[in-house]
Amino acid sequence: MAEGSKSVNKKRMSPKEKSEERWAWLFVAPTMIGLIVLNFYPIFQTIYQSFCKTGDFGKGNIFIGLANYQSVAVxxxxxxxxxxxxxxxxxxxxxxxxxxxxxxxxxxxxxxxxxxxxxxxxxxxxxxxxxxxxxxxxxxxxxxxxxxxxxxxxxxxxxxxxxxxxxxxxxxxxxxxxxxxxxxxxxxxxxxxxxxxxxxxxxxxxxxxxxxxxxxxxxxxxxxxxxxxxxxxxxxxxxxxxxxxxxxxxxxxxxxxxxxxxxxxxxxxxxxxxxxxxxxxxxxxxxxxxxxxxxxxxxxxxx
Structure with missing residues (x-):
């Protein structure tokens, strides 16, 4: 029943409400993109990088597991x-x-x-x-x-x-x-x-x-x-x-x-x-x- 009522309410949105919803997403999008690109992505990239070492001459990443964590901890x-x-x-x-x-x-x-x-x-x-x-x-x-x-x-x-x-x-x-x-x-x-x-x-x-x-x-x-x-x-x-x-x-x-x-x-x-x-x-x-x-x-x- 709950899912059915939600779908009915969504279908009954007036053109004005749909337009307002699109504009809302349009205004929110730059902030969301900025958060993903400038905050979330670097965090996951840093965590991934912590399990690797830089290859010879600064090229590529070589997976070394927890070796960096062991070195840092001691x-x-x-x-x-x-x-x-x-x-x-x-x-x-x-x-x-x-x-x-x-x-x-x-x-x-x-x-x-x-x-x-x-x-x-x-x-x-x-x-x-x-x-x-x-x-x-x-x-x-x-x-x-x-x-x-x-x-x-x-x-x-x-x-x-x-x-x-x-x-x-x-x-x-x-x-x-x-x-x-x-x-x-x-x-x-x-x-x-x-x-x-x-x-x-x-x-x-x-x-x-x-x-x-x-x-x-x-x-x-x-x-x-x-x-x-x-x-x-x-x-x-x-x-x-x-x-x-x-x-x-x-x-x-x-x-x-x-x-x-x-x-x-x-x-x-x-x-x-x-x-x-x-x-x-x-x-x-x-x-x-x-x-x-x-x-x-x-x-x-x-x-």
């Missing part, structure tokens, strides 16, 4: 790159979110030059990554960098293995604050002002209002930022590639998984090994995403 640099990536995320994600939230709360209030301040803090997001990297490399320069001139020191900010990962993380925080701030401002503007007015009448301080009203009602926005920034931090590449030279002695203590993938796949020509690194990272991100989705049910306030 390689010390694999786990070092994963640890480097996690350390970077531990700096960029929490500090980038906390600072952005503070700025958003301050700049959501009426004040002189509010639009100017918002623009200034958002500027790093629209700057070319190459320009950002060049400026920070000059600031971090050991001999004549701005930071060492200010502190009167000779700190090797990006060539000391002990602190280089922190220096790169600071650049990541600086670059993403503006983006997070804009998202937080959008979330703050969706919170009804009646809640704050009622809290003020009851004698609640601004800090109490922030904890009892802002934080819970902003949790969907916060969770979205946390999830997207974790994925973004775990897949960081361009920042490290442009800041850390290949001859830098601290490179092994800073390079991310994606940076290591680039070295194997494009510099060394071992695409199969590089693809395996990406598959490991993909599995890690998928597991982390599932955990975050479960945490959302308990931590996010949807009412």
């Amino acid at each position: 390689a010390a640099e694999t786990w070092q790159s994963f640890w480097n990536t996690i350390k970077y995320a531990l700096i960029e994600v929490p500090f980038g979110i906390i600072i952005a939230l503070i700025l958003a709360v301050l700049l959501n209030k009426k004040c002189v030059g509010r639009s100017v301040y918002r623009t200034i803090f958002f500027l790093p997001m629209v700057c070319a990554p190459a320009a950002v990297a060049m400026v920070w490399k000059w600031m971090y320069n050991t001999q004549f960098g701005l930071l060492n001139n200010i502190f009167g020191s000779k700190i090797a900010w990006i060539s000391d293995p002990k602190i280089a990962w922190i220096s790169v993380g600071v650049i990541g925080v600086w670059s993403i604050i503006g983006y997070n701030m804009v998202l937080f401002i959008g979330g703050l503007q969706d919170i009804p002002g009646d809640f704050y007015e009622a809290a003020r009448i009851d004698g609640a301080s601004e800090f109490r209002q922030f904890l009892s009203i802002t934080v819970p009602l902003l949790s969907p926005t916060t969770f979205f930022i946390v999830q997207t920034r974790i994925i973004g931090a775990l897949t960081v590449f361009d920042l490290m590639f442009m800041v850390m030279d290949k001859t830098n002695v601290a490179l092994k203590n800073v390079q991310s998984v994606v940076y290591l993938f680039y070295q194997y796949a494009f510099t060394n020509g071992n695409k199969g090994y590089g693809a395996t690194l990406v598959v490991f990272l993909l599995i890690f991100i998928m597991i982390l995403t599932v955990i975050l989705q479960q945490a959302e049910k308990k931590l996010v306030y949807h009412n």
Whole structure:
């Protein structure tokens, strides 16, 4: 009966409805094609590549089964790159979110030059990554960098293995604050002002209002930022590639998984090994995403 009713309803579609359906598919098609070509196909191609090695002189793929996975799993640099990536995320994600939230709360209030301040803090997001990297490399320069001139020191900010990962993380925080701030401002503007007015009448301080009203009602926005920034931090590449030279002695203590993938796949020509690194990272991100989705049910306030 259900199948028969569906077929009858489909046959009874008016010419106008059919035309609207065709136009709907026409508008959706470019996005679907883009997803398939630019996202789904590369994923399956990467998984296939991880079971192969590149033939002689870079020609063809030779199937080798799980050999790449065995090599990647026992390689010390694999786990070092994963640890480097996690350390970077531990700096960029929490500090980038906390600072952005503070700025958003301050700049959501009426004040002189509010639009100017918002623009200034958002500027790093629209700057070319190459320009950002060049400026920070000059600031971090050991001999004549701005930071060492200010502190009167000779700190090797990006060539000391002990602190280089922190220096790169600071650049990541600086670059993403503006983006997070804009998202937080959008979330703050969706919170009804009646809640704050009622809290003020009851004698609640601004800090109490922030904890009892802002934080819970902003949790969907916060969770979205946390999830997207974790994925973004775990897949960081361009920042490290442009800041850390290949001859830098601290490179092994800073390079991310994606940076290591680039070295194997494009510099060394071992695409199969590089693809395996990406598959490991993909599995890690998928597991982390599932955990975050479960945490959302308990931590996010949807009412």
